[in-house]
Amino acid sequence: MNVLNFVNAFFSDSAHWHGYDGIPTRLGEHVRYTLEALALAAAIGLPVGLVTGHYGRGGNALSLVATAGRALPSFGLLVLMTTLLGFGMLPVMIPLVVLAVPPILVTTYEAMRSVDPSPVDAARGMGMQESRILLQVELPVALPLILSGLRSAAIQIVSTATIAAYVSLGGLGRYIVDGLYQRNYEKVVGGATLVAVLALVTLALFWAVARVAVSPGVRRR
Amino acid sequence: MAKSLRQPEGPGVLIRIDSVTKRYPDGTVAVDRLSLEIPDRSITVLVGPSGCGKTTTLRMINRMVDPSEGTILLDGEDIQRQPVTTLRRSMGYVIQNAGLFQHRTIVDNIATVPRMLGWGKQKARARAAELMERVGLDAALAKRYPYQLSGGQQQRVGVARALAADPPVLLMDEPFSAVDPVVRKGLQDELLRIQDELGKTIIFVTHDIDEAIKLGTMVAVMRTGGHLAQYAPPAELLSSPADAFVEDFLGGDRGIRRLSFFPSARLELTSDPVIPLDATAEQIAAPDAPYLLVTDPNGRPLGWSEPRDLVAGDIRPERLLSYGRPFVPGTDSLRAALDCAVLSPAGWAVAVDTGGRVTGVVSQQTIGEAIRSAHAAGRDDEKVAG
Ligand SMILES: Nc1ncnc2c1ncn2[C@@H]1O[C@H](COP(=O)(O)OP(=O)(O)OP(=O)(O)O)[C@@H](O)[C@H]1O
Ligand SMILES: [Mg+2]
Numbered sequence: 214m215n216v217l218n219f220v221n222a223f224f225s226d227s228a229h230w231h232g233y234d235g236i237p238t239r240l241g242e243h244v245r246y247t248l249e250a251l252a253l254a255a256a257i258g259l260p261v262g263l264v265t266g267h268y269g270r271g272g273n274a275l276s277l278v279a280t281a282g283r284a285l286p287s288f289g290l291l292v293l294m295t296t297l298l299g300f301g302m303l304p305v306m307i308p309l310v311v312l313a314v315p316p317i318l319v320t321t322y323e324a325m326r327s328v329d330p331s332p333v334d335a336a337r338g339m340g341m342q343e344s345r346i347l348l349q350v351e352l353p354v355a356l357p358l359i360l361s362g363l364r365s366a367a368i369q370i371v372s373t374a375t376i377a378a379y380v381s382l383g384g385l386g387r388y389i390v391d392g393l394y395q396r397n398y399e400k401v402v403g404g405a406t407l408v409a410v411l412a413l414v415t416l417a418l419f420w421a422v423a424r425v426a427v428s429p430g431v432r433r434r
Numbered sequence: 435m436a437k438s439l440r441q442p443e444g445p446g447v448l449i450r451i452d453s454v455t456k457r458y459p460d461g462t463v464a465v466d467r468l469s470l471e472i473p474d475r476s477i478t479v480l481v482g483p484s485g486c487g488k489t490t491t492l493r494m495i496n497r498m499v500d501p502s503e504g505t506i507l508l509d510g511e512d513i514q515r516q517p518v519t520t521l522r523r524s525m526g527y528v529i530q531n532a533g534l535f536q537h538r539t540i541v542d543n544i545a546t547v548p549r550m551l552g553w554g555k556q557k558a559r560a561r562a563a564e565l566m567e568r569v570g571l572d573a574a575l576a577k578r579y580p581y582q583l584s585g586g587q588q589q590r591v592g593v594a595r596a597l598a599a600d601p602p603v604l605l606m607d608e609p610f611s612a613v614d615p616v617v618r619k620g621l622q623d624e625l626l627r628i629q630d631e632l633g634k635t636i637i638f639v640t641h642d643i644d645e646a647i648k649l650g651t652m653v654a655v656m657r658t659g660g661h662l663a664q665y666a667p668p669a670e671l672l673s674s675p676a677d678a679f680v681e682d683f684l685g686g687d688r689g690i691r692r693l694s695f696f697p698s699a700r701l702e703l704t705s706d707p708v709i710p711l712d713a714t715a716e717q718i719a720a721p722d723a724p725y726l727l728v729t730d731p732n733g734r735p736l737g738w739s740e741p742r743d744l745v746a747g748d749i750r751p752e753r754l755l756s757y758g759r760p761f762v763p764g765t766d767s768l769r770a771a772l773d774c775a776v777l778s779p780a781g782w783a784v785a786v787d788t789g790g791r792v793t794g795v796v797s798q799q800t801i802g803e804a805i806r807s808a809h810a811a812g813r814d815d816e817k818v819a820g
Binding site for chain 1: 518519538
């Protein structure tokens with residue numbers, strides 16, 4: 214049997230569409246983990262990136278933190294956190310957030326730094342407050358790059374959130390982990406396919422958000 | 435337009451820069467004990483070579499840069515005493531590349547300050563539309579984004595945005611230096627026209643001495659190190675530069691350029707050599723002049739010709755010699771009149787009214803006499819002043 218047959222068999226088995234181990238449930242769990250981790254990472258990465266980028270300070274410290282974050286293997290971190298904190302949502306969230314913060318932080322910082330300084334100078338000269346300059350002058354122009362940072366973070370979370378299954382949680386990783394354990398390759402391939410599809414959907418979503426949120430004046434189209 | 439006709443309305447001083455020094459953290463002295471009185475409702479130009487401290491001086495006025503020493507008074511009050519946002523909102527700010535907000539449409543760019551001041555969206559947009567007209571922008575551009583405009587148009591938007599909340603003061607830092615000479619001339623003329631209508635107190639930075647002379651009511655020439663070399667009206671700058679640096683900075687043909695400040699209204703015109711297209715043989719023979727100017731039935735100039743080349747009843751406009759560019763007495767300066775005479779093969783300048791109809795002609799010799807007496811009068815003025 215080749216991969217396509219596995220895919221076909223997995224998705225046509227009606228048993229895979231119901232119950233606590235059904236595709237809707239696992240997909241729902243995976244999406245939830247992804248959204249939670251992305252929200253947390255954005256809550257940390259965006260404000261720090263925006264403010265440091267606006268003032269142009271702390272770039273070196275930032276890239277240090279980001280490199281360190283990238284160097285940490287997600288799986289190792291998961292094992293470590295589980296040993297320290299026991300089973301649960303938190304030990305899963307920590308590696309996912311650690312994974313997602315660096316791309317968000319670094320791209321946001323870079324996006325803010327790359328904004329043309331003359332509109333900022335003009336805004337300051339007309340008496341605009343710094344917070345407004347950040348949100349209404351720099352952010353709209355930096356938005357495409359910032360969104361691309363969020364997008365790569367989201368894609369990485371989608372594929373890495375499979376690790377939740379190793380510590381008895383749900384998500385699409387369940388199929389992969391259980392399938393490997395049971396030598397049920399149909400399940401492994403089915404799970405991997407779902408992860409890939411979810412990643413593509415994420416890409417499409419970000420594309421749509423960029424269409425709506427980025428001004429035509431910045432898109433230049 | 436003769437420059438001497440455009441003087442500030444009130445002789446009051448709006449901004450007083452009092453012995454101000456700016457030393458940057460790295461030790462660079464950008465401005466050194468500069469004192470300058472900036473008159474109300476007129477254009478004061480800061481001019482000088484690159485790095486002489488013009489931008490620094492300008493930015494100290496709206497506190498984008500804080501002086502290391504000295505004070506700046508606005509309407510008698512120390513600018514350090516007022517909240518910085520209030521101060522900046524009372525001063526429009528225009529920079530070299532316009533600095534437009536690329537994510538906002540043209541109307542919304544212009545409406546920025548009114549919106550910041552809490553105006554409603556409708557009112558702010560109506561105001562923006564009004565300003566677009568004032569700075570000569572087509573209303574069709576309102577919904578465009580900055581990248582869809584030419585450099586000159588963007589600069590007009592920059593000026594409109596600075597004027598939106600009707601601030602009494604306008605700070606302009608090399609606003610026209612990134613556009614080509616033709617567009618620049620258009621923008622300069624537009625600024626003079628707007629200034630005639632609005633009477634703002636404008637502080638204008640440029641490194642172009644011709645721009646300074648054209649726009650300034652007062653011109654401050656600065657030299658490297660942030661020193662003031664001379665502060666004078668442009669005509670005085672041209673007639674009596676304070677030192678070799680200023681003289682050198684002014685460049686050549688100072689004498690000719692200075693003629694822009696003398697009106698041509700008092701030139702004595704003659705209509706003797708002016709004949710109509712359907713002139714009779716007597717009309718052609720009567721004037722004792724080497725050249726005759728032929729006019730069309732509406733009185734507009736057609737061209738010059740020697741009398742012997744003209745045949746009564748058969749004057750061919752295409753065979754006449756060019757009359758150059760006529761001048762309008764009262765509006766144009768002696769420089770325009772002289773230029774016109776030099777360009778004409780006859781050596782005579784053609785004077786027209788605002789409708790383009792010939793009011794007379796004047797010889798180079800008469801213009802030369804007018805120049806001599808104007809210079810003599812100018813020197814007398816200086817003696818009185820100094
Ligand atoms: N932030 C700064 N830190 C240190 N030195 C500065 C700073 N800004 C300007 N300078 C220096 O101060 C001097 C005056 O600069 P300024 O920008 O005022 O000149 P300018 O007359 O506007 O020149 P240009 O015609 O090139 O715009 C220059 O020697 C410049 O290098
Ligand atoms: Mg400058």
